[in-house]
Amino acid sequence: MSAVLASTPTTSQPERVSVLTGTIVPGADSILTKDCLAFVADLHERFDGRRRDLLQARRTQQAKFDGGALPVFRADTADIRESTWTVAPIPAALLDRRVEITGPTDPKMVINALNSGASGFMADFEDSTSPTFPTLITGQLALRDAANGTLSFTSADKSYQLNAAETLAVLHVRPRGLHLPEYNIRINDEVLSGSLFDAGVFLFHNAATMQAADRGPYLYLPKLQAMEEAQWWQDVLTHAEAELGLPEGSIKVTVLIETLPAAFQMHEILYVLRNRIAGLNCGRWDYIFSFIKTLRAYPNKRLPERHQVTMKQPFLRAYAELLIQTCHRRGALAMGGMAAHIPNRHDAQANETALDNVRADKVREVTAGHDGTWVAHPGLVSVAREVFDTYMPQANQLSNTRDDVQVTSCDLLRVPHGTISRRGFANAVEVCVRYLAAWLSGNGCVPIDGLMEDAATAEITRTQLWQWLHAGDLHLHDGTAIDDTLFQSCLLNLPSQLSGRNDIVGRDYIPQAITLLEQLTESDTLEEFLTLPAYELLQRH
Template sequence: MAAIASPTHPPVELVGPRLPGQEDLLGPAALAFLVDLHRAFEGERQARLAARRQRQARFDAGELPDFRADTRAIREGDWTVAPAPAALTDRRVEITGPVDPKMVINALNSGASCYMADFEDSTSPTWDNLLTGQRALRKAVAGTLDWMAPDGSKHYVLDKASTTTLIVRPRGWHLDEKHVLVDGERLSASLFDLGLFAFHNAAALQAKDRGPYFYLPKLQCMEEAALWEQVLSLIEQRLRLPAGCMKVTVLVETLPAAFEMHEILHALRTRIVGLNCGRWDYIFSYLKTFRRHGNRVLPERGQVGMTQPFLKAYSELLIQTCHRRGAHAMGGMAAQIPIAGDPIANEEALARVRADKQREASAGHDGTWVAHPALIPVARAVFDERMPGPHQHAVRREDVQVDRDTLIRPSIGSITRKGFDNNVEVCVRYLAAWLDGQGCVPIHWLMEDAATAEIARAQLWQWLHHGHLHLDDGTPVDFSLFDRALLALPSKLADRMKLPGASKINEAIALLDQLTHADELAEFLTLPAYERLN
């Protein structure tokens, strides 16, 4: 696996701050492994990203997403995916969160069935955060992870009796890792996150019959899934792992992917365990896909729940598809967090979580996500009552009949002043925290991450650029309304010095202003913001 230098560039360069212990994670063998991955797959990754841009250009011109004619045989064929390993058979409650040591310990000690360690939507990818996360997961796999609060008030220790299964989510195909250059090019963030974790931990996890296991984010088509299949197969070969031991779950969190669920399962059929309803990113993808379609503008995000027809159809189609193919159909995130000091409001929030999980379990989902350990008992009680076995594959949902128009039907609703202002506030506060190195932020008793901030940001752009919308009180939705909301925000956040990312508030306001006034909706908020991170 030795890397060969090009005439003009060393094979690999580490750019940016040199951190203590960096050489332990990124030694010569690990770097050579990453170089091999880059050289094997960067060309195809760029081809897939170009195909995304071309497809979006067709959507902007008026084309609508639809089921593919060239893959009808896959959708209509009689095939199933490989059986799930024992550790992923019962996944009734999964907790997700960033990869800092405290979160890793709390999540693995939480009693959840699985913990999705998230390098993507809930981690701000500073170089320090990424290496700290990789180190924390490496110690967790070895069973040696602990963490002391900075003030020495509490010592967190990994419970060696924990049965929570670790699943790692790398960043998506669209993201680069700017701190690692191979032959003068940025390494794929996906290959950095997954490749480095596998290099250090795959053999140890495989020896424990724990995978390694991964969540794959933001896929848009079967070809992108096939690329992951090639990557994982090569990693297994290079690391001398049994073929197919690296298992994956794919998040269906883009609108185009909803039309290719059978195809994605088929492309990964020897290693895929299930699909997940990534509801927040899915709503964002709907907004982005139809950014130029004035007849498909959504109401404020608080009104776009899973009972809306297009979301209900998507989740039920996912259940039907997965169970037909022998795969798990995982439900979506409950973003609520406990409301301290207000038992009535807290119970109302828990009631909303309970109702959401009852909907999922009754529909046939095989498990669900929560963002906070306090929600695990609530979600588990619902699934224990309605799902006595390890999953619900026998619930085939033959009653579900979903066509193209149902999947893209817009929601009915309104835009209130509170909803408009909340989008502005969430964007600014989340972006400020993200720029300051924090990727998962509690705002108004909801855990906001990149996906929820993207909904708010994309809605603002779409509402303002279509130019014919009004608030429910008759006020025009225009840039003067937006500019006033931005100007009012610093005084509204008078105690902002206590907020995460307080020092970045003005920078966040300026970036949101720039992105919202731009003629084109930026593909992802995190792309321009990433260039500002260390």
Template sequence: MSAVLQARPGQGVVITHHLPGQERLLPAAALEFLADLHRRFEGERQARLSARRARQQAFDAGALPDFRADTAHIRQGDWTVAPTPAALLDRRVEITGPVDPKMVINALNSGANCYMADFEDSTAPTWSNLLTGQQALRTAIAGALVFEAGGKRYELRPEREQAVLLVRPRGWHLDEKHVLVDGARIAAALFDAGLFCYHNAHVLAGKARGPYFYLPKLQSMEEAALWEQVLAAIEAALGLPHGQIKVTVLIETLPAAFEMDEILHALKDRIVGLNCGRWDYIFSYIKTFRRHSDKVLPERGQVTMAQPFLRAYSELLIQTCHRRGAHAMGGMAAQIPISGDADANTAALARVRADKLREVTAGHDGTWVAHPALIPLAREVFDARMPGPHQRQVARADVSVSRDDLITPSRGTISRQGFENNVEVCVRYLAAWLAGNGCVPIHHLMEDAATAEIARTQLWQWLHFADGGSEPLSLDDGTPVDFVLLERALIGLPARLAAQPNLPGAGHVSEAIGMLDRLTHAEELAEFLTLPAYERID
């Protein structure tokens, strides 16, 4: 059901979708607050997105990312970021996940140090999901969130036993189509962060718990500076002291890896750390070099953090953060526990353990898990090697990373299984996303938009490899990687998926196959899978 609601006569704010009771979450004053953010910052957001497009055009023409000459003084300067609040000093294990009430309760109760409530890669942004998530967080912060299902009742533990809450709003590239200001869609980032702060900032500040955010998909210091302006404006509008809102930035795009000092500097009054968003980073690497035939990556399973270009990115992040007094957070292990197969589960847990051991040994101050069952394992590894709340004293002076270290691709192969797995992950994730589910277990890995994007962009690049003037790629068995191979994989997929019980998004499989087919055949690589998909929900 649709309706048009105005914040106030003449204020120019309309909501294009209606859910019962949404006025309590979106009163006129909240809409006016959001509209002011839109009017002040939408022009600069569009300028930043235009700069992204121009930069990508240069990469497509053969340019390579590099450290900026105009900001050398920032990299060479002697400065640090603002002190870290007590609640964020120990972040050794963080759990991430969507914002439905059950997940919010389980994550806050999980025993992790922090919970990143994710409006971005693990939430399909239906209007219902967004408002349900905002209300769940608001109620949880008030200590009153309860969820009942299947005869079970879920309640929050006492606040002192809960994980510290951080919220990830959507990135600058996304719109919120359900809220129009003066006829234009509001930025999804402003809607998510603004509405959360409007309802919760004073309560969290009173508890010395924030508000705290994870900022995604940044590509430059200018985009970080835009966040600084937005958050400072929110603080001023709500009567909070400057710097009350703290942020951690995900370094999950290749261009951002060359501007880590600059991003920290742009947010130095409020930033507390950077995070190795490894899956989006791999996706960004593929997208940045989509037209570079000498930088094609092998199948996803071979692109691990042990590869030199990813190890260089991780170690540079640690060195940069610790020099500036910030946390260097590790990334997500996508494995989830495997029931019914003890050997497979043991192998999966061994991969998680090895990954977390690599992180803590390298100097990371904490790590991410996707499933509560992995928290004890991650904590055990970090406790053994990191007795203090962090290890920012580990300077990593031995690290010296050049431009080529960050962009030289790993070598490997593409197997038939690897190709078909990319097709299956894309279709299954997209089908689930269209049905409102943004976080899907597939083959014992927790897939979200970032991992699906790796699969999608790899397929496009492999299939368009000849555009660079080279011979088409081949599988490791000699089969050409071409559109015939894709068509066979797509034709055979519905029957395979039909045999799987309780498949998320089963009713959208045909639609997802059609979308993937169009996206891979397109002459230009779509910037994000979720942009065309967003127009098909609600």
């Protein structure tokens, strides 16, 4: 990690910037230009101190939760929730978002997603991406070429081209969350934020092109926990607009409500971003992860196994309905969540079951009042679109104000009844190990047993394992104690269980994945994010 990127000569870098990687990435010199690096360095120098303060504020707040406090609606912002105001008008390109597809930023995925017939495509540098430096640079190159309409890709047996511009999905980009570093870039010998790298590089190269085409630029903002974090993004993007010569408010954003604390501050988040926000999204999987992590100190807040924690559970239904009501009251769109099921080309019955599950999920969303939804696979776009076309013939449901919704703090914190089966416990171990192995091999979005798994679902499984094992008095449905003996038996049996299968991504990294999961699960302290220690391993590789 000590060599300067070979395709970016040191003479082209601002003196205060170091690119610390030995990997040669073709085309990197056209992305990491001197002007681009100077732009990112300026963002770092202006805003990274505040970012670190915000992360410290998260830790302080979590300590209060660990000490007996519970999330509540803020008393100091009651006037924001109770007063009358709306967000700025939504751009025409974003008024109809009935089906959005998400996925990593490799060229093939970008082309297939933009060509998929979806309303929008969220190119994901966060939960769907294993952030090796070549992957990040390749993604930025793909997005630049996509914005210019020149992206193509040739594999061993097929060539991929973008369709006509007017038929393409609208491009959104999700940078990494505030907590994630970009170890390969140092500014004044300080590690750069992954948020500032991903957003800064993308905006520097593409903002003017997309603004001229009336297509943004558009971002998805992940993992926010408080309105102060939304204000940080507001200030970063306002400064970026000034530096790039864009009209103020032209960078539009959608915020994922995927943490429990943020669910109590939706009005506030909309308010501080009101001149640029288009909507909020139900990031359901990360939200479940955040629920477990935030309430980890509460024995009465343990969730049952993952497959029992569906959006039909009252606490998740309350969260989704509150999001819809809040957005529509303020003139913002309310996006639904991800359908994790994926088509199965080799098993007709399994395929039909998956499609039925997706249809049911989308019917639930559209009838609740959502304005659009997410899918993870191009094969699901038509399924989701058919449901939304049937129940929502108009562009959106902003007129559906859901005045009937009455959600309290207790509703958001109510824990569902359920059980933990032997199969459910073993599945949590297997999914987390398999995803970690794939992630360490450079794959951040992995099909496992008919579901498209990303970092969010891996976070659910490993936090549930930690919570269950540290409970001290928990048993499986059959009466077996949930303890280290049970956990170790699952870990020991896993390599032989997976040895004969041909669908294992990153097989060579399974031993490292097992070791990491063992360390995280047996630690007395719950690690804040799985991807932080995993990124350190990734850098060593």
